[in-house]
Amino acid sequence: MTSDESGQLQEYCLRVARGAKAAAASLAQVSGACKREWLCRSAQLIGQRQSQLMEANRRDLDAAPGFGLTDAQVDRLRLTRARIEAIAEALGEVALLPDPVGEVIWSSVRPNGLHVHKVRVPLGVVFFIYESRPNVTADAAALCVKSGNAVILRGGKEAAHSNAAIVALLHEAAQEVGLPTDAIQLVGTPDREAVGVFLNLPEYIDVAIPRGGEGLIRRVAQEARMPVIKHYAGNCHVYLDRDLDPEMAERLVVNAKCQRMGVCNAAESLLVHAAVAESVLERIARALVERGIEIRGDQRTCQLVPEAQPASEEDYATEYLGPVISVKVVDSLDEAIDHINHYGSHHTDAIVTRDIEAARQFATRVDSSAVMINASTRFNDGGQFGLGAEIGISTDKFHARGPCGLNELTSYKYVVHGSGQVRE
Numbered sequence: 001m002t003s004d005e006s007g008q009l010q011e012y013c014l015r016v017a018r019g020a021k022a023a024a025a026s027l028a029q030v031s032g033a034c035k036r037e038w039l040c041r042s043a044q045l046i047g048q049r050q051s052q053l054m055e056a057n058r059r060d061l062d063a064a065p066g067f068g069l070t071d072a073q074v075d076r077l078r079l080t081r082a083r084i085e086a087i088a089e090a091l092g093e094v095a096l097l098p099d100p101v102g103e104v105i106w107s108s109v110r111p112n113g114l115h116v117h118k119v120r121v122p123l124g125v126v127f128f129i130y131e132s133r134p135n136v137t138a139d140a141a142a143l144c145v146k147s148g149n150a151v152i153l154r155g156g157k158e159a160a161h162s163n164a165a166i167v168a169l170l171h172e173a174a175q176e177v178g179l180p181t182d183a184i185q186l187v188g189t190p191d192r193e194a195v196g197v198f199l200n201l202p203e204y205i206d207v208a209i210p211r212g213g214e215g216l217i218r219r220v221a222q223e224a225r226m227p228v229i230k231h232y233a234g235n236c237h238v239y240l241d242r243d244l245d246p247e248m249a250e251r252l253v254v255n256a257k258c259q260r261m262g263v264c265n266a267a268e269s270l271l272v273h274a275a276v277a278e279s280v281l282e283r284i285a286r287a288l289v290e291r292g293i294e295i296r297g298d299q300r301t302c303q304l305v306p307e308a309q310p311a312s313e314e315d316y317a318t319e320y321l322g323p324v325i326s327v328k329v330v331d332s333l334d335e336a337i338d339h340i341n342h343y344g345s346h347h348t349d350a351i352v353t354r355d356i357e358a359a360r361q362f363a364t365r366v367d368s369s370a371v372m373i374n375a376s377t378r379f380n381d382g383g384q385f386g387l388g389a390e391i392g393i394s395t396d397k398f399h400a401r402g403p404c405g406l407n408e409l410t411s412y413k414y415v416v417h418g419s420g421q422v423r424e
Helices: 003-027 032-048 050-067 071-077 081-096 134-146 157-177 193-198 214-223 246-258 274-290 299-304 333-343 356-365
Strands: 104-109 115-122 125-130 150-154 184-186 207-211 236-240 267-273 294-297 324-330 348-352 370-373 410-417
Touching: 003 125, 003 150, 003 184, 003 193, 032 050, 032 081, 032 134, 032 157, 050 071, 050 081, 050 157, 071 157, 081 134, 125 134, 134 150, 134 157, 134 184, 150 193, 157 184, 193 214, 207 214, 236 246, 236 274, 236 333, 246 267, 246 274, 246 348, 267 274, 267 333, 274 294, 274 299, 274 324, 294 299, 299 324, 324 333, 333 356, 348 356, 356 370
Parallel strands: 125 150, 125 207, 150 184, 236 267, 236 348, 267 324, 294 324, 348 370
Antiparallel strands: 104 115, 115 410
16 A cells, blocks of 8 residues: 555545544434434334445345355345345434433432432443344444444455445435434445544544454454454353253254344254163254254264264354354263353353253353253344343453443443532
């Protein structure tokens, strides 16, 4: 990159960031009713312009082979009428959620008469870097603006046309209702250096949220001069305890792995207690193989499942996002928990059991953002948890953990009302 090109990129990023900062200040004065109207009108436009969105998406799909996308990545990129309708529905759901801005989280009246209120406030400007899933563009914009934040969207170049078409409709709705359009900005350059420029603008950007491959997330965490909410890999486990319902176990494993493989809350590893391995593992493995899943297992798994291939150490730490699952037979609940905490990514892990104490131990000791008891890992999702759409599932512990919805995109401040009190 020449010095002139570098200067132009710097100026472009600075202009976008300044616009977002100004828009965030304006959003502080926008009513909840106006934000709700924007969301409803955006949902309406997206529902009405399906052909327009699908045409933009077709251009991205046509270019996908040139980017070397896997089948799972192409599936993430693809927009169908059903998925477009789901985008519109998600916007409508966010519109119906309570506005978090201004909520009094806690209050107290002190002995000296001071009224102390802990009040929810926006984070400010969010720089959101994400993978090639066009629905995430709408979800992120909806959540950020509803929670009073301006957002700078840096989607993958593979979804450039789809993202631009969605943001154009969001802008159209914003102009109609009087919302600042700079509150939703899509980075218009595919230059990877732009990410580094934005990450060095802490005076304008309050938080960075990367959502994508681990390499991207580590880069953002290392380079950012503002706080980062991280969404690391989804190496999710299902553990089948010694006391379980075999039919439930099969149903949950098949759903967790096969319902949609290319997402972060799909199961990537199966652990089976040795006491039930012989009776349960064969039927579950057969159900997985029938659905085209490759099984990579330890020695005991390979003895019980003829189709299984030997698993490597790396297999147990891998997020496949495709038709492969690692399997291990364990001798105890303790071994299962140790395995998950060692190899897992602290995302979502499930136990299938009829033993209440085993469920309690699992929930207490597994260090993940969500623990499922007799339920599929696929439920770790903002919409499924009743949070509306989500901007990501944080595997961090600060400032947010698990699905990041409206409340996770806010901070708080203390507002104190007095009547002339002075400190003695």
